[in-house]
Amino acid sequence: xxxxxxxxxxxxxxxxxxxxxxxxxxxxxxxxxxxxxxxxxxxxxxxxxxxxxxxxxxxxxxxxxxxxxxxxxxxxxxxxxxxxxxxxxxxxxxxxxxxxxx
Numbered sequence: 001x002x003x004x005x006x007x008x009x010x011x012x013x014x015x016x017x018x019x020x021x022x023x024x025x026x027x028x029x030x031x032x033x034x035x036x037x038x039x040x041x042x043x044x045x046x047x048x049x050x051x052x053x054x055x056x057x058x059x060x061x062x063x064x065x066x067x068x069x070x071x072x073x074x075x076x077x078x079x080x081x082x083x084x085x086x087x088x089x090x091x092x093x094x095x096x097x098x099x100x101x102x
Contacts, residue, residue, distance in 0.1 A: 008050040010063025
């Protein structure tokens with residue numbers, strides 16, 4: 001799951017760790033010993049979001065999209081929003097973005 005999230009969002013391991021509020025060695029440990037039970041749901045939600053983005057957006061553009069600040073996210077990037085508030089606000093943002101007609 002972690003590899004798919006990293007690949008889809010174009011993340012480095014340190015950036016992935018930032019999304020979960022842990023240090024990079026923790027992510028390495030999760031790869032070796034498995035994702036801790038208390039983190040499993042968060043990882044699954046982020047994986048689901050990565051898959052939604054891959055389905056709805058040209059995959060090569062996702063890394064740029066998740067790093068672009070947007071007024072609809074209060075001037076934050078998607079990655080910053082996920083790190084601070086989780087994935088739920090991103091779904092509202094995507095709904096609004098995909099429905100936007102200009």
